[in-house]
Amino acid sequence: MEKYSINQPSVVTIGTFDGVHIGHQKIIKQLVNTSKLEGLKSVVLTFFPHPRMVLQKESNIKLINTINERYTILNSLGLDFLLIKTFTKEFSRLSAEEFVKQILVDKLNAKKVIIGYDHRFGRNRNADINNLKVFGETYGFAVEEIAAQDIDDVSVSSTKIRKALIEGDITTANNYLGYNFMLNGTVTKGKGLGKTINFPTANILISEDYKIIPKQGSYVVKSVIENTTVYGMMNIGVNPTVNGNTQTIEVHFFNFNNDIYNKNLQIELLKRIRDEQKFESVEALTQQLKKDKETSLQFIAAQNA
Ligand SMILES: Cc1cc2nc3c(=O)[nH]c(=O)nc-3n(C[C@H](O)[C@H](O)[C@H](O)COP(=O)(O)O)c2cc1C
Numbered sequence: 001m002e003k004y005s006i007n008q009p010s011v012v013t014i015g016t017f018d019g020v021h022i023g024h025q026k027i028i029k030q031l032v033n034t035s036k037l038e039g040l041k042s043v044v045l046t047f048f049p050h051p052r053m054v055l056q057k058e059s060n061i062k063l064i065n066t067i068n069e070r071y072t073i074l075n076s077l078g079l080d081f082l083l084i085k086t087f088t089k090e091f092s093r094l095s096a097e098e099f100v101k102q103i104l105v106d107k108l109n110a111k112k113v114i115i116g117y118d119h120r121f122g123r124n125r126n127a128d129i130n131n132l133k134v135f136g137e138t139y140g141f142a143v144e145e146i147a148a149q150d151i152d153d154v155s156v157s158s159t160k161i162r163k164a165l166i167e168g169d170i171t172t173a174n175n176y177l178g179y180n181f182m183l184n185g186t187v188t189k190g191k192g193l194g195k196t197i198n199f200p201t202a203n204i205l206i207s208e209d210y211k212i213i214p215k216q217g218s219y220v221v222k223s224v225i226e227n228t229t230v231y232g233m234m235n236i237g238v239n240p241t242v243n244g245n246t247q248t249i250e251v252h253f254f255n256f257n258n259d260i261y262n263k264n265l266q267i268e269l270l271k272r273i274r275d276e277q278k279f280e281s282v283e284a285l286t287q288q289l290k291k292d293k294e295t296s297l298q299f300i301a302a303q304n305a
């Protein structure tokens with residue numbers, strides 16, 4: 001975005017927006033409404049990498065969305081401009097006033113800024129909404145506050161969603177997200193055991209090391225492959241039955257028999273079925289997979305009823 005500047009007057013909202021959950025979506029609806037009512041361009045300013053990936057490297061924070069996912073979801077919400085600012089140490093050292101002047105005013109031409117009542121910004125996060133209002137008087141923009149009430153009404157946070165995913169509670173995560181949690185990755189070759197037990201599994205390789213992987217276990221999933229919706233069941237785990245030791249993500253699709261090696265897939269997680277187990281034989285594993293398939297098909301039928 002460094003090369004970007006917006007000539008028309010704009011209304012801006014600022015945030016990390018990891019997950020773009022129902023709380024974020026509410027803020028962005030308010031932004032788009034204000035933009036239409038007041039004839040201003042709607043702008044979302046977001047940051048990548050996550051500030052904690054830059055400032056607290058040891059925290060090893062995992063994100064709900066890859067930056068591509070975040071971009072795609074935000075872009076579907078009807079914005080005029082979506083700007084992803086590279087978050088660097090140098091950028092983090094801008095004072096609050098430098099940030100306001102250099103970014104909001106000079107680059108984004110902000111006439112209005114919409115932020116949550118508790119938003120903090122600038123070096124060491126030392127400015128708040130009251131400081132922003134004072135800067136607004138100096139630089140000619142209004143500040144629209146999203147009240148505590150409005151934020152608490154939704155009572156969602158990226159932190160709660162990360163926790164739900166780590167615990168395997170995909171239902172809660174999906175409710176908070178307002179869409180199905182997804183994994184994007186490429187299909188790679190595995191050991192070739194799947195086909196021999198009539199459960200071929202596409203091994204999904206996720207290239208972003210900062211993406212949250214939900215708790216190990218089996219899940220009902222959905223994907224779109226060559227414009228067709230397909231359902232399946234996915235396992236996240238180490239395949240203890242065959243003495244595996246590295247974590248894999250594998251999907252068996254129902255009613256499907258195509259070679260999809262090297263394809264990029266987006267897998268939506270719908271429901272958790274069970275924990276991963278070590279079975280005494282591959283035969284016992286196969287019996288369990290048959291049961292999992294029944295469980296999955298029942299869930300899918302009920303969902304689509
Ligand atoms: C829905 C599902 C659940 C699975 N659950 C387990 C499990 O609990 N324990 C296990 O050892 N393997 C489990 N597997 C099997 C392995 O993940 C893997 O499919 C199998 O070892 C074949 O690996 P390959 O594709 O590399 O040949 C599951 C597979 C699927 C699709």
Ligand SMILES: Nc1ncnc2c1ncn2[C@@H]1O[C@H](COP(=O)(O)OP(=O)(O)O)[C@@H](O)[C@H]1O
Binds near residue numbers: 251258
């Ligand atoms: N129903 C299906 N679900 C998943 N993959 C399938 C399916 N039918 C065919 N395939 C293909 O088979 C491959 C998986 O076969 P498998 O024997 O498990 O081999 P590998 O160990 O290489 O994953 C997938 O990557 C895909 O290309």
